[in-house]
Amino acid sequence: MKRARVAWNGTVTDAVPLDDGRLLLPDGTVAAESDVIWLPPVEPRTIVALGLNYADHAGELSFAAPKEPLLFFKGKNTLIGHRGRTVRPDGVNVMHYECELAVVVGRPARRVKAERAYDYICGYTIANDYAVRDYLENYYRPNFRVKNRDRTTPLGPWIVSHEEVGDPMALRLRTYVNGTVVQEGDTGDMIFSIPHLLEYITEFMTLAPGDLILTGTPKGAVNVQPGDEVVTEIERIGRLVNYIE
Structure with a gap:
């Protein structure tokens, strides 16, 4: 579906x-x-996002891979839909896309065991979680200005059911800027798998239907400029188009 x-x-x-x-x-x-x-194809109550969940991305940012999930919250104000427009702030030096598999929770999830994680997932969508690197502070702990700016997380176009996607840990990810491939990866390269993340997060908080887990991005961060068309693509889910202005 x-x-x-x-x-x-x-x-x-x-x-x-x-x-x-x-x-x-x-x-x-x-x-x-x-x-x-x-x-956005879903209206979440809570958005939990992952930093540095691909070792190659951590390496390109000169950070060590984390020993446990590096989590942060995002506000609903960040979300826009397919074919939406995202503003690059004036005067910044580096703003880049992040193609991410987004997990959509299907029912209340509390103290979920990894082996049952997929029972709590209704489907998946694509997130493009833009980051403004100028606003990064110290060690990689995204502050509000890095990851919570208005309209900086395109989401969609589709929610695709778990049954139709199949194994979410074996999906190719690609990003195109103005038609050129600039980022490629595979969800199988995540440091912390989706079942591990659901168990880890729900050990201390409850996730509700429609909540999102953004699972991180592989290497390939490229600066984007006003006028760019950015397409984030995930196998068996679709292509999410966004424009920078």
Whole structure:
């Protein structure tokens, strides 16, 4: 099952893809991708994100791989949908994309054991978790200005069910800037797997349906500029398009 969340004629509604690339709405309307406003496909209560969950990304930033998950929270203000626009702040030197597999929680999760983790996941989507490196402070602990700026985390286009995705620890990730591949990786290279993360997080807090876990990004961070088109792609999930202004 693959579904999106869009605005159509002033109404927020679900949509599913058709084979010809158009969208089917619940009332039977068929719409082109460009006819709708794409919204984040889920409205989470809590967003938990991972720093340095790929050893190669830690290496390119000259940090040692963490010994336990490096977690931080993100606000809902950061989320925008497919084909949305993200502002690069004036005067910054480095702002880069981060293609990430986002886990969507399907039911209340508390003290979940790793071997049962997938029972609590309804599906997956794509997050592009932009970072402004100028605002990084000391050791890699993202402060609010790095990871909580408005509209700096495109999410979508789809939620794809766990059953349709299959093994989420064997997916290729790619990022394109203006059509050129600039980042490639594989979810199998995560330091901390999805089952491990769900067990670790829910040992001390409860996750609710619709909550998100952003699982980190592989190496390949490239500075982006106004006018750039950035596409983050994950195998069996889709392609998330975003524009920098």
